[in-house]
Amino acid sequence: MTSTSQKDALGLALAEASTENKAVIIAMVNKAFVEGDDKSMLDLFLDSFWHGENTRGLVDNLLLVNVDQASYERCKFLRLHCYKLETDGVKFDKEEVYMSDEFIKMMWRRTLFLGQVLRRGYNFIFTVCFLVSFSRHFSSRANNLFRARRIACMAQFT
Numbered sequence: 001m002t003s004t005s006q007k008d009a010l011g012l013a014l015a016e017a018s019t020e021n022k023a024v025i026i027a028m029v030n031k032a033f034v035e036g037d038d039k040s041m042l043d044l045f046l047d048s049f050w051h052g053e054n055t056r057g058l059v060d061n062l063l064l065v066n067v068d069q070a071s072y073e074r075c076k077f078l079r080l081h082c083y084k085l086e087t088d089g090v091k092f093d094k095e096e097v098y099m100s101d102e103f104i105k106m107m108w109r110r111t112l113f114l115g116q117v118l119r120r121g122y123n124f125i126f127t128v129c130f131l132v133s134f135s136r137h138f139s140s141r142a143n144n145l146f147r148a149r150r151i152a153c154m155a156q157f158t
Contacts, residue, residue: 010083014122017063017081023123025058028065028085028110034074042074065113085113 018024033041042064049059063081066072075082087109117124 010116011120013063013081013083014117014120017061018122019061021123022121023061024117024125025062026065026114026117026124026126027062028067029071029075030067031070034071040074042071046078085109 014022014024027045029042033045036043039047046059049055049062059080063083064071064075066075066082066084067087069084072082072084114124114126
């Protein structure tokens with residue numbers, strides 16, 4: 001895919017996922033988030049929209065940014081708003097050591113992508129975690145997962 005056609009694909013993906021005032025929820029996913037023995041991290045993330053308080057409609061404004069083919073195929077299968085981010089030499093397919101050269105390249109690529117979204121006039125909520133609860137009530141399975149994995153979550157609001 002050329003740079004021009006990828007930019008056009010981004011514009012289309014943003015237009016389809018955004019609200020009328022150009023707001024969108026962006027989550028980046030890779031193969032690790034879409035695979036799992038029972039439920040994947042992506043499944044748990046999507047469940048939070050279903051079980052949350054007045055949040056089911058927010059899925060319509062969710063754009064999954066896929067950084068590999070496996071996550072893109074899963075996203076399309078689920079009929080979600082998907083955008084495949086071409087990374088030109090930056091690999092998102094494995095965990096990188098914090099502050100290593102590859103980690104820093106990965107973070108810059110993500111930051112540059114989010115800059116593209118802002119330059120197009122969109123507002124976004126960007127999540128780098130996938131276990132979100134829109135309610136005070138967690139299932140025992142989710143509580144156990146939180147304790148077992150001690151997942152850190154960070155969100156940026158613009």
